[in-house]
Amino acid sequence: MPRSPCYNDTMSPMPPPLLVITDVPQLPARPSDSNKGSFGRVLIVAGSRGMSGAAVLCASGALRGGAGLVRLAVPEGILTIVAACNPCYTTAPLQQDEHGRLASAALPELLELVRNNSVAALGPGLGQSAELGDMIAFILEQTETPLVLDADALNVLVGRLGALRKHRGPVVLTPHPGEFARLLGCDIAAVQTQRQEMAAEFAQKHGVSVVLKGRGTVVTDGRRVFVNTTGNPGMASGGTGDVLCGLIAALLGQKLEPFAAAQLGVHLHGRAGDLAREQLGEASLIATDLLDCLPHAFQQHAGRGY
Numbered sequence: 001m002p003r004s005p006c007y008n009d010t011m012s013p014m015p016p017p018l019l020v021i022t023d024v025p026q027l028p029a030r031p032s033d034s035n036k037g038s039f040g041r042v043l044i045v046a047g048s049r050g051m052s053g054a055a056v057l058c059a060s061g062a063l064r065g066g067a068g069l070v071r072l073a074v075p076e077g078i079l080t081i082v083a084a085c086n087p088c089y090t091t092a093p094l095q096q097d098e099h100g101r102l103a104s105a106a107l108p109e110l111l112e113l114v115r116n117n118s119v120a121a122l123g124p125g126l127g128q129s130a131e132l133g134d135m136i137a138f139i140l141e142q143t144e145t146p147l148v149l150d151a152d153a154l155n156v157l158v159g160r161l162g163a164l165r166k167h168r169g170p171v172v173l174t175p176h177p178g179e180f181a182r183l184l185g186c187d188i189a190a191v192q193t194q195r196q197e198m199a200a201e202f203a204q205k206h207g208v209s210v211v212l213k214g215r216g217t218v219v220t221d222g223r224r225v226f227v228n229t230t231g232n233p234g235m236a237s238g239g240t241g242d243v244l245c246g247l248i249a250a251l252l253g254q255k256l257e258p259f260a261a262a263q264l265g266v267h268l269h270g271r272a273g274d275l276a277r278e279q280l281g282e283a284s285l286i287a288t289d290l291l292d293c294l295p296h297a298f299q300q301h302a303g304r305g306y
């Protein structure tokens with residue numbers, strides 16, 4: 001595999017050739033004696049003043065992804081908004097700063113929440129601040145709960161990437177090309193030129209799984225690579241990535257290993273988008289349409305009824 005344009009001497013040695021995966025995994029059948037505790041306790045840490053929708057979409061994506069229990073932790077100022085949007089998740093208010101973002105004083109409670117759940121997804125709509133960067137890095141360093149990092153949880157890690165290797169559990173990153181370029185210190189054009197190579201190189205160096213979103217979303221853990229074939233341009237709409245973040249977290253909570261959870265998540269997410277396009281067209285497609293179509297996407301995938 002050739003070096004990416006962003007390679008430098010601090011990066012790891014040349015990785016072996018990637019194993020290309022084309023088969024999409026299935027969720028195991030649910031035992032007849034299952035209960036809500038059987039399918040994972042998923043914590044969503046998201047939202048800030050003016051960005052409550054990102055939190056709702058992410059938590060709703062986790063619900064539609066089959067999580068047994070979903071808890072949405074948000075800055076206290078938007079608690080009543082997010083609590084009113086979906087009765088199927090529980091909520092936790094956290095201390096906020098003067099801008100309506102999570103404050104550093106929330107860290108002890110946030111750590112406890114992360115440790116007491118099966119999976120935690122962090123990032124959608126959190127906003128950016130030095131305090132948030134310190135908090136995300138500290139959670140990586142002090143917990144072993146499987147994590148999905150998206151959106152602002154990635155943006156605040158610029159300059160703090162060493163924290164990824166300190167996490168004692170699985171980590172899945174879900175950047176779009178702009179976020180990935182910021183993490184690497186490259187421009188977007190460089191990322192788009194070598195999507196598979198750069199994603200795999202980053203995953204191998206930092207010990208994570210990467211979901212590099214966009215046309216032909218790339219999923220890689222540095223050893224394997226999967227290029228998604230579902231989805232359409234109608235999904236280029238605010239909030240669709242938040243749904244994907246919650247969906248992948250739910251699949252992790254159902255005991256899929258990280259690469260498989262990410263792979264199945266992007267496939268079903270794209271298939272839901274294709275079903276929504278069939279019903280509504282591309283121009284009017286919005287993120288909540290994906291939530292409505294995810295159940296049918298799951299059914300089709302289980303029966304391979306494409």
